[in-house]
Amino acid sequence: MRFKYVHLLVLVMILLSFTASMKSLKINDTFRLLTPQTEFEAGHDITLKFSTNSDSKPDLYLSNSYGSIIIKPVINRSSLSYQLPKSLGNKTGMISWKLLGSTLYGKLNIHPKQEVATMETYLGPPSIETGETDYTMLVVIPTDIHDNPLKDNTQVSVMYQFLANESHDTIYMKNSISYKNIYSKTKTGRMLISSECLNKNSKEYDINILPTIPTDFTITYNRNHEYADGNQITTFSTSIIKDKYDNIVSDGTYVDFFITNASNDILKTSGSTVQGIATAKIIHPDHQDIWEVKAFVKGISESDSISVTYKQSITYFKVAFSEGNKAITVGPLKSFMGQMIPDGLEVKLHILQNNIKIKTFYKDSFTGYATFNLNLDSFPDSTYTFKIETAGIEKTYRNIKL
Amino acid sequence: MTGLNRNILRIILMLSYVAIIAFVVFGISSLYSYLNTGADRSSILHTEIKKADQYLPKIIWASLNNEGRPMDEQTLNTIENNYLDAWYVKHIAYKTNKTDGINDYYTESARENIFNIIEHNVSENITIEETTLEHHPTLEFFSEDGQLAVITDKDVIEYKRLYKNENIVLETKEKSTYKIILLLEDGYWRIRHIIKKEVSNYSENITTVSHDKIAVKGINYYPQATPWNMFGDAFNADIISKDFKLIKETGLNSIRIFVPYASFGKASVNTEKLMKLIQVLDLAEAQELKVVVTLFDFYGDYSVLDWTLNQRHAETIVTALKDHNALLAWDIKNEPNLDFESRGRQQVVAWLDQMIDLVKSVDEEHPVTIGWSNAKSATMLKDKLDLITFHYYEDLDNLEKTYDSLKLETPEKPLVITEFGISSYKGLWNPFGYSESDQAAYHKKAQHIFNENEISFMSWTLYDFTKIPKEVVGRLPWHKRTQAYFGFINQKGETKPAFKYISKQ
Numbered sequence: 001m002r003f004k005y006v007h008l009l010v011l012v013m014i015l016l017s018f019t020a021s022m023k024s025l026k027i028n029d030t031f032r033l034l035t036p037q038t039e040f041e042a043g044h045d046i047t048l049k050f051s052t053n054s055d056s057k058p059d060l061y062l063s064n065s066y067g068s069i070i071i072k073p074v075i076n077r078s079s080l081s082y083q084l085p086k087s088l089g090n091k092t093g094m095i096s097w098k099l100l101g102s103t104l105y106g107k108l109n110i111h112p113k114q115e116v117a118t119m120e121t122y123l124g125p126p127s128i129e130t131g132e133t134d135y136t137m138l139v140v141i142p143t144d145i146h147d148n149p150l151k152d153n154t155q156v157s158v159m160y161q162f163l164a165n166e167s168h169d170t171i172y173m174k175n176s177i178s179y180k181n182i183y184s185k186t187k188t189g190r191m192l193i194s195s196e197c198l199n200k201n202s203k204e205y206d207i208n209i210l211p212t213i214p215t216d217f218t219i220t221y222n223r224n225h226e227y228a229d230g231n232q233i234t235t236f237s238t239s240i241i242k243d244k245y246d247n248i249v250s251d252g253t254y255v256d257f258f259i260t261n262a263s264n265d266i267l268k269t270s271g272s273t274v275q276g277i278a279t280a281k282i283i284h285p286d287h288q289d290i291w292e293v294k295a296f297v298k299g300i301s302e303s304d305s306i307s308v309t310y311k312q313s314i315t316y317f318k319v320a321f322s323e324g325n326k327a328i329t330v331g332p333l334k335s336f337m338g339q340m341i342p343d344g345l346e347v348k349l350h351i352l353q354n355n356i357k358i359k360t361f362y363k364d365s366f367t368g369y370a371t372f373n374l375n376l377d378s379f380p381d382s383t384y385t386f387k388i389e390t391a392g393i394e395k396t397y398r399n400i401k402l
Numbered sequence: 403m404t405g406l407n408r409n410i411l412r413i414i415l416m417l418s419y420v421a422i423i424a425f426v427v428f429g430i431s432s433l434y435s436y437l438n439t440g441a442d443r444s445s446i447l448h449t450e451i452k453k454a455d456q457y458l459p460k461i462i463w464a465s466l467n468n469e470g471r472p473m474d475e476q477t478l479n480t481i482e483n484n485y486l487d488a489w490y491v492k493h494i495a496y497k498t499n500k501t502d503g504i505n506d507y508y509t510e511s512a513r514e515n516i517f518n519i520i521e522h523n524v525s526e527n528i529t530i531e532e533t534t535l536e537h538h539p540t541l542e543f544f545s546e547d548g549q550l551a552v553i554t555d556k557d558v559i560e561y562k563r564l565y566k567n568e569n570i571v572l573e574t575k576e577k578s579t580y581k582i583i584l585l586l587e588d589g590y591w592r593i594r595h596i597i598k599k600e601v602s603n604y605s606e607n608i609t610t611v612s613h614d615k616i617a618v619k620g621i622n623y624y625p626q627a628t629p630w631n632m633f634g635d636a637f638n639a640d641i642i643s644k645d646f647k648l649i650k651e652t653g654l655n656s657i658r659i660f661v662p663y664a665s666f667g668k669a670s671v672n673t674e675k676l677m678k679l680i681q682v683l684d685l686a687e688a689q690e691l692k693v694v695v696t697l698f699d700f701y702g703d704y705s706v707l708d709w710t711l712n713q714r715h716a717e718t719i720v721t722a723l724k725d726h727n728a729l730l731a732w733d734i735k736n737e738p739n740l741d742f743e744s745r746g747r748q749q750v751v752a753w754l755d756q757m758i759d760l761v762k763s764v765d766e767e768h769p770v771t772i773g774w775s776n777a778k779s780a781t782m783l784k785d786k787l788d789l790i791t792f793h794y795y796e797d798l799d800n801l802e803k804t805y806d807s808l809k810l811e812t813p814e815k816p817l818v819i820t821e822f823g824i825s826s827y828k829g830l831w832n833p834f835g836y837s838e839s840d841q842a843a844y845h846k847k848a849q850h851i852f853n854e855n856e857i858s859f860m861s862w863t864l865y866d867f868t869k870i871p872k873e874v875v876g877r878l879p880w881h882k883r884t885q886a887y888f889g890f891i892n893q894k895g896e897t898k899p900a901f902k903y904i905s906k907q
Contacts, residue, residue: 124547
C-alpha cells in the first residue's frame with residue numbers, strides 16, 4: 001500500500017516538473033525596451049534592458065557584420081538585461097536584435113573609436129618610371145584598437161621626401177579607406193613616404209623611381225689592329241644610354257649589335273648596360289671584309305650605323321704535295337709582319353673531278369701549317385683538280401694524279 | 403530411439419558440413435572480388451572537372467565606375483567567386499560550428515570575429531542555417547597594384563534559421579547592406595573587413611494575381627510508355643500530340659505536367675529538356691489546352707544551403723515559359739506536405755515560401771499554387787498563393803463538405819482539385835480492390851459533384867501504366883500495382899468504362 005503512495009508521489013512530481021518547464025511565452029506577456037541609446041562606440045559595454053510583467057525569460061537574437069548569436073538574459077526583479085558579448089560590441093556596423101517570442105526588434109549602430117591603433121598601409125607598385133605620368137598608389141586604412149577602420153571623412157596626411165624636396169598632402173577616408181596616387185618626377189631615385197592620422201604616424205615606406213625607356217645612342221669600336229687574322233677581338237661600346245629626362249638607363253638594359261658584312265651576311269653580338277654603357281665583343285674575320293654595325297635596344301631605340309674595315313693579313317701561301325700526292329701541306333701561312341699566323345685558321349681543300357666537287361676537307365692551321373692526309377682508298381685512280389682556300393685566297397692545282 | 407538420435411546427428415553433421423562449405427566459398431569469393439577491385443581506368447588521367455554548383459545566389463553587379471585602377475572582367479569574376487565562397491564557407495561554419503575553409507576566405511584578423519561567434523554558439527548549443535538569396539554589389543575601389551578592392555553589397559537578402567538545442571527558435575529574413583574590403587592574399591581574395599551599414603527586416607512585396615473565374619476541367623498527363631520520365635530519350639512529340647488531341651476531344655480543357663528537378667539538371671537546366679518542355683506547351687496550345695506546370699518533382703532536400711540552386715533552376719524554367727500562351731499556372735511542388743514528417747514542417751514551409759516569392763518575382767502574370775496532398779493542408783500559405791489546389795483521394799461522400807469548408811476559409815481564392823481518382827486494380831496484391839466498373843461509378847459520381855458545385859478538377863490520370871519507377875510509390879509491389887491502374891485507358895490502349903465520365907457525368 002505504501003508502495004502505491006510513493007508511486008503516486010513520484011508521478012505527481014514528474015507532472016509538476018513538466019508543467020514548470022513547459023512554462024512558455026504567453027501572448028499577453030509584454031516587454032518594453034528600456035535602453036533608448038542606439039549609437040555606441042566600439043568597445044563599450046552594451047546592455048539592452050527590457051521591462052517585463054511576466055516571469056518568462058526569452059533569449060535575445062543578435063546579428064552583426066560577421067554573424068548571429070543568441071544570448072540569455074540576466075533577471076533583476078521586473079527587468080531583463082542582455083549584455084552583448086565583447087566580440088559583438090567591438091565591431092563597427094549595425095547590430096540587429098530581436099527579442100525571441102515577442103514582436104520587439106531593433107538595431108544598434110556601433111561606431112569606430114576615433115583613435116588610431118594601427119596604420120594599415122598598402123603601397124604598390126613598388127617601382128615606377130620617371131616622367132610624371134606613371135604613379136604608384138598608397139592605400140592607408142587607419143584602424144582603431146578593435147581593428148575597425150575609422151569613420152569616413154577622417155583626415156589622413158601623406159608625407160613625401162624625394163631628393164631635396166619634402167612635401168605633404170591631405171586626403172580623407174572614403175569607403176573605409178584613404179588613398180593617394182603618387183606620381184613620379186623627372187629624376188630617378190628613391191622616394192620615401194609616410195602617413196599620419198590623428199597624431200599616429202605610420203612607418204616609412206619607399207618606392208623606386210626608375211628611368212624610363214632609352215633614347216637613341218651612338219656606338220664606337222675598339223680593336224688591337226685592323227687585320228683580318230681571325231684571332232683578335234673587336235669590342236663595340238655604346239655611348240651612355242639615357243632616357244628622355246637625361247637619366248642613365250637601368251643597368252642590365254640589353255643591347256644587340258647587328259653586323260652586316262660585305263657579302264650581306266648578318267652577325268650578331270650583344271651586351272647589357274652597366275652605368276648606361278653596353279659592350280659586346282666579336283672575333284675578327286679571317287679575310288678582308290667591311291662591316292656595317294648598328295645596335296638596338298630591341299623595339300625601343302637604336303644607334304647610328306658605323307663601318308669597320310678589316311685588311312687582308314695573309315697575302316700568299318705555298319702548297320707542297322708529297323707521298324704520291326697523298327699528303328698536301330699548306331703553308332707557311334704568314335701574317336702581316338711575316339709572323340706565323342696564330343693557330344686555328346681554317347684551311348679548305350676541295351677535290352674536283354671533271355669540274356664537279358666530290359669532296360671537301362677542313363683543317364685548322366697549327367704552327368702556321370695545315371696538312372691534309374688523303375685516304376687513297378676513297379679515290380679511284382684518276383686525275384683530280386685540287387682547290388685550296390684560306391683567308392679568302394684560293395689556289396687551284398689541276399691534273400693531280402691519285 | 404538410438405536410430406532416431408543417430409539420424410539427427412547425421413542431419414546436424416551434414417548441415418554443418420554444408421554450412422562450412424558455404425562459408426568457405428563465400429569467404430574465398432569475397433576475397434577474390436576484393437582483389438579484383440581497383441581504380442576505374444577512366445580516372446587515371448584526372449580529366450574530369452570537379453567544380454560543382456554549390457552556392458548560386460542572384461548576383462547583380464552595378465556598372466563599373468570605381469575609383470583607382472580600371473577593373474577587368476577576369477579579375478571581377480575571381481573577386482565574385484571568392485566573395486561568394488566567403489559567404490558559403492561562413493554559412494557552413496555557422497551550420498556545423500566548425501571552421502573549415504574560413505582561413506581561405508578571411509584574413510587573419512577578420513577570421514577571429516567568426517571564431518568568436520562560433521565559440522559562443524558552441525557553448526550555447528546554437529546552430530544557424532543561413533543563406534543569402536540576392537547580392538547587388540558595386541565596386542567602389544580597386545587599388546593600382548590590384549591587391550585591394552572595396553565593394554558595397556547593397557540589399558543582400560539573408561535568410562537565417564536559428565536552432566538552440568536543436569529546436570528552431572527563430573526564422574528571419576533580413577535585408578542588409580555591407581561594405582567589404584578584400585585583399586588578394588595567396589591567390590585568394592580574402593575578406594579583410596566587412597561592415598554592415600544597413601539592416602532591416604525583409605518581406606517580399608507579394609502581388610497576388612486575380613483570376614475571376616478559372617473553370618478548370620483537366621487531367622494529369624504522362625505519356626503511357628514513359629510515366630514520370632516524360633522528357634527523357636524516349637520523348638515522342640507525335641504521341642504527346644495525339645494524346646492532347648484525344649484529351650481535347652473528351653471535352654477537357656487543361657493538363658497538369660511535372661518537371662523533375664534532378665533530371666532537368668538542377669541549378670543549370672538542361673537546354674535540351676527545356677526545349678522539350680516548351681514543345682509540350684506548344685503542342686498543348688495547338689489543341690487549345692492550358693497547362694499547369696508542376697516544378698520540383700522528385701525533389702526533397704529543402705535544406706537552406708540548397709535554396710540558391712533551387713532558385714536558379716526555377717528562374718530558368720519560369721523565364722522560359724512565362725510568356726507561353728498555354729501556361730495556366732505554376733504548381734511550386736507536388737504534395738510537399740508529405741515531406742513534413744521527414745524534413746520538418748517549418749523547413750518545408752520556409753522553402754515553399756521563398757520559392758513562391760522567387761516564381762512571382764520572375765512571372766507576375768500567372769497564378770502560383772502548391773499541389774497539397776489533402777484539403778487539410780491546403781490553407782497553408784494561402785495568403786501568398788493565387789490559387790488553392792489540393793488532391794482528393796478520400797471518400798467522395800465527404801467531398802462536398804470538405805470543399806465547402808475550405809471555400810469558407812479561403813473565400814477570395816479560386817479552388818481546384820488537381821488530383822483525384824481511384825485505381826481499378828484488383829488482383830494478387832490487392833484482392834479486395836476496385837473493379838473497372840467501380841472506377842466508372844466513382845468518376846460518374848465525382849463528375850456529378852463537380853457539376854453540382856461548379857468545382858474545378860484535374861483527374862489522375864489518362865493512362866494505366868506498365869512501369870512505375872520506385873521513386874514514385876516505393877518498391878512494394880502492392881503500391882506499384884495499385885498506382886498502375888488509375889487511368890481511363892488501359893495498358894492495351896482500350897478505353898475503360900470510366901472513360902465515359904472523364905469530363906462529364
